[in-house]
Amino acid sequence: MHAHRGFHTPPALPHDEVAEALERALRERSREAEAEAADALVGSALNDDDREFVEHWCVEVGTRAAPGSPLLGLAGLCLGHTARRFRRLGEEALVLVESLAARAEADPSDVDGRALDGWDDARSFLHLW
Template structure:
């Protein structure tokens, strides 16, 4: 019996134009969601431009169709940004809260990663630091 071990590596932050293109493709065609997901995670974990991360997550959160894997991921990525920067815009926090509420009401609409993201926001966002 042969055992196979999967290796997971966090994706790198890609240049903003490539991320924007990947997100747009993912929002327009579900077959491109995996590359959009990789682009979002990469910037959430490693990009130093919080405003760009928030912009991408807000675009996804506002435009992705119900059931898209990108919705829960947008909430999770906002949680990563809160952990890294200690602050988020009020609009980003409101979106994360809305996505988490949708997830609680119907996990087929928005998956549970939105709840994890909101937990991170609540843990890492400094009081009064929503802009």
């Protein structure tokens, strides 16, 4: 029997809840904390109208998560979502999404392939081809 994974779009949470969930995941590295952080980050990237807030937390996660953490690839993907939604990224976020993609290409056990999707989105929506 195969388990079917559905696509889940979490809502944007209040900023203090997002910050708390992400800080907890960066401290604890438990599956539960990472799952809550993933929902918080994705919900913000897809639904929060504060681009600077979303970018800040993507950069925090993308620079502070341990090598091999699933949150690294997710941070890159969420920066791609941010580029798509707002048609811009700050310089630090742009450098990070490219760096995470390069790491994913070099070693998928370090950063998963979602970072490559984020970089593709950023290049496409920011016309960086």
